[in-house]
Amino acid sequence: DADVTQTPRNRITKTGKRIMLECSQTKGHDRMYWYRQDPGLGLRLIYYSFDVKDINKGEISDGYSVSRQAQAKFSLSLESAIPNQTALYFCATARGETQYFGPGTRLLVL
C-alpha cells in the first residue's frame, strides 16, 4: 500500500552499527506504530506515537529509539545493532481501531 512507505526495504548491517529505518505516510493519520515480526512470535510492538509530541514505549523497546519528525514521518533507530534484532520491521498508521501497515523492512544484523 503506497500510502505507508518504508525505507530501506532490505538492509544488512554489522553488529554495533547504528541504523535508522524510516516510515512515511500520506494518510493523514496521527497515530503511528513500529512493530517487529519474528517467525513463531507474530508482531510485537516496539514504539507508538499519537502525535509529534507523544511517544510511548511498547512491549519490546529496549535497544531501540524513535523520532517523530512530523505527522507523516516516524523513524526507528537501532543504536547499536545486535544479531537478535534481525527481523522484519513494520510501520503502521491507525484510524479508529484499524491499522494500516507498510510493506516492511527486512533487517539482517551480522
Next chain:
Amino acid sequence: QKEVEQDPGPLSVPEGAIVSLNCTYSNSAFQYFMWYRQYSRKGPELLMYTYSSGNKEDGRFTAQVDKSSKYISLFIRDSQPSDSATYLCAMIGFTDAGGTSYGKLTFGQGTILTVHP
C-alpha cells in the same frame, strides 16, 4: 503464557475446502477482535473486524467471537489459491476507565495457509 495463542500451522488444504482458523486469549479486557491477512513479502492488511461477541460475515469469510470461552475463529468457505497467506488474529483491550484503547494491538503468532489447486 502468551496473551494470545494461535496455531502456527502450516495448514494445507485443497481448493474449495472450508478452512477454520482459531485463536485463544487470556485477557478478558479485549473488546475488539480482528483478523489480518499477510501475503508473502507484504505488510498485514485488515480482513475482518468484530466488536465483542458474535458473528460477522463478509462474502466467503465469517468471523466468530466467543468471549465466554475466550476463543475466536475465522472461517473461509470455498477456499481459493489466492487465499494462500499468513492469517493473524489481533485484539485490542481498553486501557483506562475512560475506554480508550490507544490502538495497542496484541497479535497471535499467525497461521500459514496454503490452498492448492
